[in-house]
Amino acid sequence: MKALRNYLDKIKPNFEEGGKFHWLYSTYDAFETFLFVPNITSRSGVHIHDARDSKRTMIIVVIALLPALLMGMYNVGLQHYMAIGQEVSILTNFLFGLLALLPQLIVSYVVGLGIEFAIAQVRKEEVAEGFLVSGILIPMILPIDTPLWMIAVATAFAVIFAKEVFGGTGYNVFNVALVARAFLFFSYPTKMSGDQVWVRTGDTFGMGAGQVVDGYSGATPLGQIGVTEATNFSEVTLTGITGQPLSISDMFFGFIPGSIGEVSTFAILLGAIILIVTGVGSWKTMLSVFLGGAFTVLIINIFAQNAIMEVPPLYHLILGGFAFGAVFMATDPVTSARTEKGKWIYGFFIGLMAVTIRVFNPGYPEGMMLAILFMNAFAPLIDFYVVDANIKRRLKRAIAPSATNNNK
Amino acid sequence: MANLIKIKKGLQIPLLGTSEEVLRGGVTSEFVRICPKDFHGITPKPLVKVDDRVKAGDALFYAKDHEEILFASPVSGVVTAIERGEKRRILNFEIKADSTIEYVDYGVKNVASLSSEEIKSSLLSAGIWFLLHQRPYDVVANPKKEARDIFVTGFDSSPLAPSYDFILEGQEKDLQTGLDALAKLTTGKVYLSISTKTKSKALREANNVVVTEFDGPHPAGNVGVQINHIKPVNSGEVVWTLNALDAALIGRLFNKGKVDLTRTIALTGSEVKQTGFYKMIIGTELSSIFNNNVTEGISLRYISGNPLTGRKIDKKGVLRAYDSQVTVIPEGDDVHELIGWASLSSKRYSAGATYPTNKKKYRLDARVMGGPRAIIVSNEYDKVFPMDIFPEQLIKATLAFNIDKMEQLGIYEVAPEDFALCEFVDTSKLEIQRIIRTGLDLLRKEME
Numbered sequence: 001m002k003a004l005r006n007y008l009d010k011i012k013p014n015f016e017e018g019g020k021f022h023w024l025y026s027t028y029d030a031f032e033t034f035l036f037v038p039n040i041t042s043r044s045g046v047h048i049h050d051a052r053d054s055k056r057t058m059i060i061v062v063i064a065l066l067p068a069l070l071m072g073m074y075n076v077g078l079q080h081y082m083a084i085g086q087e088v089s090i091l092t093n094f095l096f097g098l099l100a101l102l103p104q105l106i107v108s109y110v111v112g113l114g115i116e117f118a119i120a121q122v123r124k125e126e127v128a129e130g131f132l133v134s135g136i137l138i139p140m141i142l143p144i145d146t147p148l149w150m151i152a153v154a155t156a157f158a159v160i161f162a163k164e165v166f167g168g169t170g171y172n173v174f175n176v177a178l179v180a181r182a183f184l185f186f187s188y189p190t191k192m193s194g195d196q197v198w199v200r201t202g203d204t205f206g207m208g209a210g211q212v213v214d215g216y217s218g219a220t221p222l223g224q225i226g227v228t229e230a231t232n233f234s235e236v237t238l239t240g241i242t243g244q245p246l247s248i249s250d251m252f253f254g255f256i257p258g259s260i261g262e263v264s265t266f267a268i269l270l271g272a273i274i275l276i277v278t279g280v281g282s283w284k285t286m287l288s289v290f291l292g293g294a295f296t297v298l299i300i301n302i303f304a305q306n307a308i309m310e311v312p313p314l315y316h317l318i319l320g321g322f323a324f325g326a327v328f329m330a331t332d333p334v335t336s337a338r339t340e341k342g343k344w345i346y347g348f349f350i351g352l353m354a355v356t357i358r359v360f361n362p363g364y365p366e367g368m369m370l371a372i373l374f375m376n377a378f379a380p381l382i383d384f385y386v387v388d389a390n391i392k393r394r395l396k397r398a399i400a401p402s403a404t405n406n407n408k
Numbered sequence: 409m410a411n412l413i414k415i416k417k418g419l420q421i422p423l424l425g426t427s428e429e430v431l432r433g434g435v436t437s438e439f440v441r442i443c444p445k446d447f448h449g450i451t452p453k454p455l456v457k458v459d460d461r462v463k464a465g466d467a468l469f470y471a472k473d474h475e476e477i478l479f480a481s482p483v484s485g486v487v488t489a490i491e492r493g494e495k496r497r498i499l500n501f502e503i504k505a506d507s508t509i510e511y512v513d514y515g516v517k518n519v520a521s522l523s524s525e526e527i528k529s530s531l532l533s534a535g536i537w538f539l540l541h542q543r544p545y546d547v548v549a550n551p552k553k554e555a556r557d558i559f560v561t562g563f564d565s566s567p568l569a570p571s572y573d574f575i576l577e578g579q580e581k582d583l584q585t586g587l588d589a590l591a592k593l594t595t596g597k598v599y600l601s602i603s604t605k606t607k608s609k610a611l612r613e614a615n616n617v618v619v620t621e622f623d624g625p626h627p628a629g630n631v632g633v634q635i636n637h638i639k640p641v642n643s644g645e646v647v648w649t650l651n652a653l654d655a656a657l658i659g660r661l662f663n664k665g666k667v668d669l670t671r672t673i674a675l676t677g678s679e680v681k682q683t684g685f686y687k688m689i690i691g692t693e694l695s696s697i698f699n700n701n702v703t704e705g706i707s708l709r710y711i712s713g714n715p716l717t718g719r720k721i722d723k724k725g726v727l728r729a730y731d732s733q734v735t736v737i738p739e740g741d742d743v744h745e746l747i748g749w750a751s752l753s754s755k756r757y758s759a760g761a762t763y764p765t766n767k768k769k770y771r772l773d774a775r776v777m778g779g780p781r782a783i784i785v786s787n788e789y790d791k792v793f794p795m796d797i798f799p800e801q802l803i804k805a806t807l808a809f810n811i812d813k814m815e816q817l818g819i820y821e822v823a824p825e826d827f828a829l830c831e832f833v834d835t836s837k838l839e840i841q842r843i844i845r846t847g848l849d850l851l852r853k854e855m856e
Contacts, residue, residue, distance in 0.1 A: 035747060040775065041709070042774050043839070044839050044841065045824075045828070045831050045841035046715065056835075057762065167782070170782025170783055171782055333784055334784055340787055340790065390797070397640060398642035
């Protein structure tokens with residue numbers, strides 16, 4: 001540790017004003033503060049500070065994402081080996097998923113952080129940590145067979161046009177990871193939806209080569225509901241990729257085709273617990289998304305005309321990206337409503353919109369992404385009205401006593 | 409029975425180094441320094457020259473924009489230096505103090521028989537008007553403006569803060585005289601706030617004032633929070649604020665007929681070997697209570713005041729005008745902590761639950777613990793800001809200096825100290841007190 005510190009001190013002059021690597025100062029600073037807590041002491045105001053900083057906050061979110069990520073990796077392998085009709089160990093399943101996902105994570109981080117570092121340098125700012133979370137989120141909300149170049153393009157687009165043009169982490173209007181997904185969804189719809197993208201049927205670096213079994217279908221449960229011709233939901237049987245019927249527990253624990261992060265509601269709830277216990281994620285937002293979703297489904301159920309409208313609340317909440325969006329996307333503090341009352345409204349409408357899109361627009365079996373992006377745009381408006389109530393109260397208070405004074 | 413107001417939001421930072429309630433004696437120093445910077449909102453114009461002799465109570469300087477506001481010398485002696493800094497701004501007046509202090513005689517007065525104007529002019533001419541602050545802007549009160557009400561806080565809830573009960577022992581009469589004088593200064597009321605822990609009868613059963621009891625964590629003792637809960641300041645209104653210790657100093661002027669700015673101060677902080685209380689006049693050098701009484705071998709931060717709002721001083725620094733507390737904590741610039749963001753160390757303290765925390769007390773140093781960022785986390789400030797104000801929105805409006813928005817969001821009700829806890833918990837490590845101070849100063853320039 002001492003040697004490392006000495007080494008950093010030794011090379012530091014090269015990066016400072018006048019040094020030959022000054023154009024890399026932000027990069028140096030990012031690594032230095034990553035390794036050591038900066039020993040800068042307070043110059044004004046409070047003399048002591050809370051130990052929590054931006055790095056700690058982001059790392060907690062990353063930790064909260066790990067259960068969903070690991071379950072997702074396992075499920076990638078599970079679905080793959082089911083598709084080619086092989087029975088393998090849990091470890092092999094996991095390893096396949098890890099190998100499949102690793103290049104995507106690396107591409108997303110390298111592209112995103114590369115842009116962040118460069119822009120921080122141009123602005124002479126410290127590198128913000130926001131992308132540590134976005135970088136892991138982007139592969140998690142994409143189908144496993146998304147080509148790497150698409151991830152690179154979408155990440156670059158999202159980081160530059162959804163975040164940096166607005167001023168960087170803390171100033172963006174839309175959730176960066178969702179913008180990346182939306183970009184791909186509208187640019188390359190065939191690669192982002194349908195029955196062919198959710199399960200990797202080919203091999204990964206030579207691992208798990210095989211022929212797809214007869215009767216294979218890669219449709220997600222939500223996709224199946226979307227295209228069903230049955231008139232009653234009770235007639236619909238949701239099936240896995242080899243035609244086996246799916247139980248509620250399969251859907252809850254995540255043994256179904258889907259994006260890597262969203263399949264296991266169980267793992268997502270573990271993440272939610274981490275976020276809520278540490279106070280990093282707002283339980284109000286999470287709860288209100290679920291409430292909004294459940295409320296809307298119940299209303300739709302009453303007026304149900306077809307199978308889609310009859311889908312009970314539980315299915316909506318555990319299928320697709322609903323839970324993942326509620327826990328990890330809606331709670332993004334920058335793009336969410338920032339007032340506490342506003343969070344209730346914001347979350348409720350996300351749930352409402354997501355279900356509405358799912359049920360009434362068969363073209364988009366997954367409504368969560370659009371619902372959150374839509375409410376991102378409305379979050380400032382919600383806050384405006386919450387804050388305005390406070391302003392009005394203050395004005396009223398000011399008018400009341402002076403009016404009585406005039407009467408004297 | 410006093411009205412009870414419960415404060416739920418806030419934070420009591422569990423720091424090591426609370427002062428033992430023992431009076432360790434009086435402290436004097438050869439040189440006494442008065443720093444005009446303490447008196448926010450005034451531009452000092454000297455009334456003395458180097459080598460002039462002054463008595464305790466003689467004016468050292470006056471306020472440029474308010475010639476009637478004089479500032480008393482706390483001791484008698486010879487002015488040895490008027491130190492100036494950038495732009496010839498006066499940093500301090502240094503006086504070589506006599507061993508026995510000679511006081512200007514202002515005459516013992518019975519407050520009950522004095523008019524409002526007489527009390528005002530007594531305070532102004534004795535040079536202790538500075539004890540009164542005003543909202544809006546949190547500056548030395550403008551004597552030409554009517555105060556709607558006067559708010560006196562009877563307890564300090566800041567971290568490591570001394571108990572007013574203990575300090576006020578023996579000053580009960582001065583306190584009551586002070587409160588009586590204050591009552592004459594306003595056509596409104598004098599509100600005295602006490603804590604549920606307050607035992608002192610002089611506070612609990614004070615006459616001539618409206619006593620309100622507060623229960624809850626810091627910043628319940630901040631006068632700003634109390635005003636917001638009792639009777640908020642509206643646009644165009646002015647209220648005056650002070651603490652009960654300063655009210656007692658005002659009472660002392662009338663009871664003794666002289667300017668006696670002796671304070672009982674607590675020596676606190678994790679790096680102090682023997683904590684305790686000392687009696688000293690403001691401006692007294694503190695080195696004698698620091699010598700051989702602080703941790704050696706590490707760099708230290710000396711603070712006149714508490715760790716949230718106090719001023720950084722050096723080892724030879726003096727007791728600043730408004731402070732009843734001196735704190736010593738580690739500076740921390742010699743600490744290189746590896747991979748702090750992954751730390752599970754029990755030495756780190758966080759108000760949130762992102763670190764494992766237990767109920768023990770902490771030894772915190774002066775490190776900022778992170779780099780500055782944009783405001784990212786929401787609801788962080790609200791949790792420690794028990795006023796009917798949206799702190800984040802107000803801070804943003806102040807940064808943008810959007811006067812309309814600042815007014816609408818309640819800038820007139822706040823002082824920088826009200827944001828101290830926001831600054832402490834801030835993940836984005838912004839200098840919030842400085843932001844608010846600058847905003848208030850600019851606003852005052854625009855408005856007055």
